[in-house]
Amino acid sequence: MANSDGGEGRALVVGLGISGIATALRLLQVGWTPVIVERAPARRTGGYFVALFGGGRPPAERLGILERLDNRLPRGASYEIDRAGNRKVGLGYGDLPGSPWMMLRGDIEEAAFSALPSGVDIRHSTVPTRIEQDATGVDVTLANTVDGTTATERFDLVIGADGLRSTVRSLVFGPHERYLHRLNYMAVAYQLPRPLSDLHPDDAAVLLEPKRSMWIFPFAGSDPTVLLNYHTRDVDAEFTQPPVERVRAAFGPEPAGRSLGEVLDALETADDLLFDSVEQVHLDTWHRGRVVLVGDSAWCVTLYAGMGVSTAMSGADLLGTMLQRHPQDVPHALAEWERALRPALEVFQRNGIQQRTFFVPATTSELAVRKLMTAGMRVPVVSSLLQQLRTRDKAGRLKDHDIALA
Ligand SMILES: Cc1cc2nc3c(=O)[nH]c(=O)nc-3n(C[C@H](O)[C@H](O)[C@H](O)COP(=O)(O)OP(=O)(O)OC[C@H]3O[C@@H](n4cnc5c(N)ncnc54)[C@H](O)[C@@H]3O)c2cc1C
Incomplete structure (x- = not known):
């Protein structure tokens, strides 16, 4: 496998959630070698409901995940x-x-994990404690939380897929308070x-x-x-x-x-x-040199947008495409990736704020509007009008759009 700027290389993926597994799958497709580290001692299972929208299904298919999923509604x-x-x-x-499509978070995690070939280097109970980079690579100190040992390794690329309270983000971009919006x-x-x-x-x-x-x-x-x-x-x-x-x-x-x-x-x-x-995560940029954030660590849109899983897979898919398209220049590939992805994510973040009223109205007037919508849905003419209005809405349309095809 060629090293940095010869094309494919060795990438550290921090986090074995849906973003991390999807990213590892895509890296393998484009010839990179992922090493995955996960803080938890074992994989998570089951969990809460998640909706997989139309826009998330094509990247899931290209990653080999969709064929292992069913709509469980x-x-x-x-x-x-x-x-x-x-x-x-x-x-x-x-x-x-x-x-x-409705399913459990664990259904997608399991489908993604079972799509990973055996032999991928996955290390549980392992966290990064120091990340330093130069023009040609990234040195990462990894700590084993069970025996307390540490070791420093060099990678061509580091991907922070470690969720809302990302350690990669705090080590490379700064403290949580700067980026988390409650x-x-x-x-x-x-x-x-x-x-x-x-x-x-x-x-x-x-x-x-x-x-x-x-x-x-x-x-x-x-x-x-x-x-x-x-x-x-x-x-x-x-x-x-x-x-x-x-x-x-x-x-x-x-x-x-x-x-x-x-x-x-x-x-x-x-x-x-x-x-x-x-909480949402807002950053002016999701990459710095050879370090990039994906999924909730970069752009958490919240459960109210219902697009965390779909965008995790779109982001992973597009990242591989850009690394393949710009094999000699990792920082440039990351910049192109973000340029293509960010506009849709900004729409989903605004939608996450708006959709909160659908999940939990804050005031009696928000509640009254929500109940009026429900009543309207029972009248066929009003229902089709409301559906039309909602499908014309930008976020509604984008939720069905394959944003990884840039
Ligand atoms: C109640 C609820 C409902 C939701 N509903 C939907 C929905 O309907 N549709 C939808 O698309 N999305 C939904 N989401 C969001 C969706 O679940 C996430 O956006 C998605 O799972 C992507 O998560 P992730 O992989 O980026 O992060 P996570 O799932 O948080 O994974 C991060 C991983 O990194 C590991 N980690 C953390 N820190 C470290 C460290 N220092 N070192 C190593 N590993 C580390 C964690 O243990 C974890 O395994 C919902 C979320 C919630 C909470």
Whole structure:
């Protein structure tokens, strides 16, 4: 394998999430040798719902991931429910333009991982602690978090695919506070041990109140997952108490009622719980020399845009294309990659802010608009008008567009 500026080379990929695996797959396709390091001692499984939009499916296909995936959205109804047990037909995730495929985060992670050939160098419990570069390569000190040993290795390219609170970003670009933008909402996601007693296993439900919401996502072949959202004035304080206490306080003091009550009870014993603040990442540039950030570490659009997975795969796919197109000049390939990708990501970031009202209305007027939309969807003329308006919206169109084809 040629080294830097002879074409293909050796790349360090930090993070074995969907961005990291997709990037490694693409690097292999264009003749590079990836080395993947992951902080966790083992791979993550299961997890929360994710929607894969039309624009994410072509890169997933080119990476060899799509053939291992199914749309797991069952053919049930979507209801808007309240604490008293009332229900009306409502707007579900599957009603969004772009006909998203629904699945668990772990489905995509597993599909991507199984597409990786055996023999790829993957090191768990390993983190970068120092990154220094010159014109021809990058020296990275890697620490094993189990035995405490460290070693420094040289790479032709370093890819930070290490998520919202990226270590690569803080080592090369600066501290988190400079790049993280809090939306002042918390997201809590977990799998239920069984369907809710008031709901058919194939049905979706949403409970909307000002500044808090509960979503139930049904899945073909497994128990539903839940997503709770709530507003907070003090994100740091949310992490000072057990999640169960914070969530019960946020959804109180009113009696929970049957469905929310079952969801809150299930939180007490939930495995694989996601409890995190909703934040976007904004950087003026995603690359510096031979170091590049991809996925949430670079542009986290938030769950409200629903494009984190799709853009992780588009970003990985396009990165390989640009490295192949500019084999003699890695920094130039990275600049071209960002030039092609950034406009769409800026649209998705704005969409992430706007779509928050769909997931969790903040005020009684936002809630009223959301309920009006739901009511309108039940009237055929209004419904087709709303659909037309939404498909004309730039973000709606881009969600179906293959942005990796530049
Ligand atoms: C509740 C929820 C719902 C979502 N819904 C959707 C959706 O509907 N559609 C959609 O497209 N996206 C959705 N997303 C976003 C999507 O899950 C992410 O954007 C996507 O998984 C890409 O993540 P990533 O690989 O960039 O980062 P991550 O998944 O965070 O992976 C980063 C990896 O890096 C590792 N790591 C971290 N630090 C280090 C270190 N120092 N050294 C080594 N390894 C490290 C981590 O352990 C992890 O394995 C949702 C997110 C949430 C939270």
